[in-house]
Amino acid sequence: MDDFVLNVNGAEHLVTASGNETLLSVLRNQFHLTGTKYGCGEGQCGACTVLINGTATRSCLTRGATVHGAQITTIEGLENKGALSPVQQAFLDEEAFQCGYCTSGMILSATALLREHPQPTDQQIVEYMDGNICRCGTYPRIMAAIKRASHLQEKGRADHAS
Amino acid sequence: MQADELTLEIVQPEIRDRLHWFQLDRRDFLKLCGGGLLVCLAGASGSAQESGRGVREHELPQEVSAWIHIDEDDKITIFTGKVEVGQNIRTSLAQLVAEELRVPFNRITMMMGDTDLTPWDMGTFGSRSTPTMGPQLRTMASTARQMLVETAAQRWKADPSTLTATDGCVTNPKNRQSLTYGEITRGEKLTQTVSGDPPLTPASDWKIAGTALPKADGRDFVTGKHQYPSDIMRPNLMFGKVLRAAGFNAALASVDTSAAEKMPAIQIVRDGDFVGVVAEDPSIAEEALSAMQVKWNVPAQISNKELFDYLRNNPDTGGGEPSHTSGSIAQAVAAADVKVEQHYTVQFIAHAPLEPRAAVAEWNGDKLTVWTGTQRPFGVRDELAEAFRIPAAKVRVIMPDMGSGYGGKHSGECAVEAARLAKAARKPVKVVWTREEEFTWAYFRPAGWIEIRSGVLHDGTLVAWEHHNYNSGPSGINTPYNVANQVIQFHPTKSPLRQGSYRGLAATANHFARESHMDELANAIGMDPLEFRLKNLSDPRLRTVLQAAAERFGWGRSKSTPELGFGIAGGTEKGGYVATCVEVEINPATKKMRLRRVVEAWESGAIVNPDGLRNQMMGAVVQAIGGALFEAIQFKDGRILNPYFAEYRVPRFSDTPEIDVVLIDRKDLPSAGAGETGIVGLAPAISNAIFSATGTRLRDMPMAMGRDLKG
Numbered sequence: 001m002d003d004f005v006l007n008v009n010g011a012e013h014l015v016t017a018s019g020n021e022t023l024l025s026v027l028r029n030q031f032h033l034t035g036t037k038y039g040c041g042e043g044q045c046g047a048c049t050v051l052i053n054g055t056a057t058r059s060c061l062t063r064g065a066t067v068h069g070a071q072i073t074t075i076e077g078l079e080n081k082g083a084l085s086p087v088q089q090a091f092l093d094e095e096a097f098q099c100g101y102c103t104s105g106m107i108l109s110a111t112a113l114l115r116e117h118p119q120p121t122d123q124q125i126v127e128y129m130d131g132n133i134c135r136c137g138t139y140p141r142i143m144a145a146i147k148r149a150s151h152l153q154e155k156g157r158a159d160h161a162s
Numbered sequence: 163m164q165a166d167e168l169t170l171e172i173v174q175p176e177i178r179d180r181l182h183w184f185q186l187d188r189r190d191f192l193k194l195c196g197g198g199l200l201v202c203l204a205g206a207s208g209s210a211q212e213s214g215r216g217v218r219e220h221e222l223p224q225e226v227s228a229w230i231h232i233d234e235d236d237k238i239t240i241f242t243g244k245v246e247v248g249q250n251i252r253t254s255l256a257q258l259v260a261e262e263l264r265v266p267f268n269r270i271t272m273m274m275g276d277t278d279l280t281p282w283d284m285g286t287f288g289s290r291s292t293p294t295m296g297p298q299l300r301t302m303a304s305t306a307r308q309m310l311v312e313t314a315a316q317r318w319k320a321d322p323s324t325l326t327a328t329d330g331c332v333t334n335p336k337n338r339q340s341l342t343y344g345e346i347t348r349g350e351k352l353t354q355t356v357s358g359d360p361p362l363t364p365a366s367d368w369k370i371a372g373t374a375l376p377k378a379d380g381r382d383f384v385t386g387k388h389q390y391p392s393d394i395m396r397p398n399l400m401f402g403k404v405l406r407a408a409g410f411n412a413a414l415a416s417v418d419t420s421a422a423e424k425m426p427a428i429q430i431v432r433d434g435d436f437v438g439v440v441a442e443d444p445s446i447a448e449e450a451l452s453a454m455q456v457k458w459n460v461p462a463q464i465s466n467k468e469l470f471d472y473l474r475n476n477p478d479t480g481g482g483e484p485s486h487t488s489g490s491i492a493q494a495v496a497a498a499d500v501k502v503e504q505h506y507t508v509q510f511i512a513h514a515p516l517e518p519r520a521a522v523a524e525w526n527g528d529k530l531t532v533w534t535g536t537q538r539p540f541g542v543r544d545e546l547a548e549a550f551r552i553p554a555a556k557v558r559v560i561m562p563d564m565g566s567g568y569g570g571k572h573s574g575e576c577a578v579e580a581a582r583l584a585k586a587a588r589k590p591v592k593v594v595w596t597r598e599e600e601f602t603w604a605y606f607r608p609a610g611w612i613e614i615r616s617g618v619l620h621d622g623t624l625v626a627w628e629h630h631n632y633n634s635g636p637s638g639i640n641t642p643y644n645v646a647n648q649v650i651q652f653h654p655t656k657s658p659l660r661q662g663s664y665r666g667l668a669a670t671a672n673h674f675a676r677e678s679h680m681d682e683l684a685n686a687i688g689m690d691p692l693e694f695r696l697k698n699l700s701d702p703r704l705r706t707v708l709q710a711a712a713e714r715f716g717w718g719r720s721k722s723t724p725e726l727g728f729g730i731a732g733g734t735e736k737g738g739y740v741a742t743c744v745e746v747e748i749n750p751a752t753k754k755m756r757l758r759r760v761v762e763a764w765e766s767g768a769i770v771n772p773d774g775l776r777n778q779m780m781g782a783v784v785q786a787i788g789g790a791l792f793e794a795i796q797f798k799d800g801r802i803l804n805p806y807f808a809e810y811r812v813p814r815f816s817d818t819p820e821i822d823v824v825l826i827d828r829k830d831l832p833s834a835g836a837g838e839t840g841i842v843g844l845a846p847a848i849s850n851a852i853f854s855a856t857g858t859r860l861r862d863m864p865m866a867m868g869r870d871l872k873g
Binding site: 017018020021022025028029032033034035036037038039040041042044045047074075076078079084088089091092095097098099100101102103104107125126127129130132133134135136137138139140141142143 | 247248249250376377380381383384385386387388389390392393395401443444445446449514515516517518563564565566568594596597773777778780781782783784785806807808812813814815816818820821
């Protein structure tokens with residue numbers, strides 16, 4: 001067993017876990033942050049996506065002990081004082097989900113995408129998001145939601161600047 | 163859906179083959195049953211333990227109180243055994259109830275799929291929720307509304323016909339007296355029983371139903387707050403893993419658990435061929451399994467290569483008479499100007515719901531509670547009762563809205579495993595299947611071999627139609643076209659893999675074969691494929707969707723080229739009518755293809771929620787891409803060779819075309835289910851589009867493994 005510190009959604013936690021335990025397992029089973037989902041355990045579906053220092057990362061392939069001290073953001077950490085993030089709001093507005101099981105991972109991947117490309121083209125969205133599976137097939141709505149989130153972010157920045 | 167088909171879906175024999183048959187521990191027996199019962203139970207055979215419950219044994223309660231509760235604070239709870247799996251039925255059923263009760267939509271809470279709280283239900287499949295549970299709840303709500311009016315009338319000594327019910331209140335317009343529903347019921351049970359057919363609000367008058375209301379609890383899905391079955395936590399929860407056989411139909415030759423037993427804080431559970439581990443953490447349980455020395459005897463079994471020979475040569479019982487015959491096929495074919503005879507195939511495919519099977523089981527004395535993802539909570543309750551030889555009344559199954567199913571979560575294997583481990587551990591146990599387990603130990607959409615022989619006159623009149631389906635199923639097998647001479651037959655066969663329901667059942671395979679074949683006939687006589695279909699079709703609803711799709715698509719406006727192909731297909735099943743037009747782009751040199759554009763027209767009576775319906779149609783088109791182009795389970799000697807997303811591609815962003823959904827709202831017709839039939843049109847439309855561009859006819863699904871065209 002190893003002891004290490006994880007910074008999750010702005011709070012530091014001392015963790016005792018086996019060195020092999022995945023970040024996904026620590027988040028879900030120790031912190032009860034169940035918004036991060038298991039979909040495949042092979043980094044192929046994106047349901048377990050979290051942000052590590054802002055980068056979209058598959059938590060099922062990341063060992064908890066290796067991200068000691070890094071800033072980890074899960075779906076539970078995106079709201080700001082009860083207000084949804086622009087990406088969350090856009091997914092809700094577009095109803096860009098059916099069963100919703102992929103939604104956390106989609107939202108975190110899209111959050112990272114918009115950080116890299118604030119006004120993404122269709123091609124950029126497809127390339128960036130192709131590792132995230134929505135088995136219900138809601139892709140066209142997710143594309144629309146990402147564009148909507150981009151507008152919401154722009155608007156937020158403009159409002160903030162004025 | 164035909165009654166026999168419904169029965170078939172419930173009692174798929176392959177699904178009823180249990181993964182596990184427990185001996186149970188001797189002490190468990192004594193504790194559960196008492197010593198006196200031990201002998202007779204231990205002597206009973208497996209089959210004698212089958213519960214054998216049929217639909218007829220379950221009368222739906224006629225008391226309003228079983229379905230609706232109004233508390234004194236005007237909060238309304240609706241009870242139904244149907245479950246939410248992403249099809250948005252939680253929202254659309256609530257809309258129908260709010261409409262009949264005359265209450266604001268947000269007053270309604272749906273209590274779904276909890277076997278202790280909701281009336282018995284066969285399960286959520288077969289596109290049955292909207293056409294059966296919809297009217298059931300509307301009837302209850304209408305009766306409740308009448309009862310509320312009558313109770314208020316008694317209290318006021320007024321004539322009930324002069325009172326109005328709106329916005330959750332009964333009002334006397336004469337003196338403006340008003341009571342909320344909660345003030346009328348005071349939280350008491352609604353004692354009324356339904357009699358006769360209470361009046362239902364016609365769709366043309368709907369104000370809440372028929373509108374694009376957002377998903378009731380949508381916010382919980384973008385914040386991660388929603389608890390899926392795999393998210394359920396209990397005090398002192400442990401995690402379980404089950405040792406899997408090295409192949410299907412394998413026998414456990416030996417298992418040495420001595421190394422695993424030395425690991426701290428784990429418990430090994432052994433019951434016949436069932437071997438499981440309970441630990442505080444799933445990875446520790448996994449390590450313990452890995453530490454076991456196991457030998458399995460796996461019998462030699464067939465592979466994909468022999469699949470279709472196998473299906474044609476291994477008939478199962480239950481076949482026999484054609485489901486439909488008319489006229490004389492032999493004479494009609496002989497007299498036809500053009501005859502075509504072809505066969506079509508579909509492979510086994512996996513549902514691959516993103517949330518794999520998951521269950522949390524907890525024993526309190528002899529009472530078992532299981533939270534699990536299933537489309538049949540009551541069916542899983544009976545499976546659990548059977549597995550542990552306890553009365554169904556001692557089992558509660560709770561189904562939190564799950565990470566979907568697509569027909570793939572009818573069975574309760576994972577629930578049974580969690581319950582067996584929890585029983586041994588004397589603590590709550592969670593079992594979540596890995597992706598590999600889900601790909602291997604769930605069941606598959608049946609593979610199938612379909613033969614069609616037909617005859618047509620030069621003027622385009624269809625005169626003969628013979629359709630034989632081996633194994634894939636009877637759903638959607640009857641042709642909607644006018645043909646005087648027909649033989650249509652489903653041939654049940656033995657299956658090399660465990661198979662069962664899948665969104666749309668065999669309607670996908672039968673439509674692929676029929677609508678591809680219709681295109682072949684149109685081509686053989688040089689007629690436009692749409693014109694040929696319409697010439698032989700009198701069903702006005704199917705004609706309407708074909709014309710609507712063609713119009714939106716711009717059918718006939720441009721001709722296919724070697725680089726760009728257009729295709730059309732349509733059909734009807736389970737009360738839904740669909741037509742699909744597609745545009746495919748092909749590189750003639752590399753044979754790479756890309757699906758560029760899809761127009762799907764849909765009609766299923768009065769629309770309950772157009773936004774939810776649009777989402778279902780779009781999803782059906784996307785899911786159909788996989789089976790049409792690249793999904794196929796590869797198997798050999800009882801093993802699945804591609805049980806990972808890296809090797810079994812499901813549709814992704816880069817596979818998704820521009821999709822245009824045309825909805826036709828028939829407020830004059832009852833609402834049919836819409837979760838399934840939207841999937842059937844895409845594959846034949848793609849096959850037809852590829853033919854129109856290349857002149858090559860692809861008759862085997864999937865048509866473009868590795869996304870390169872076959873042939």
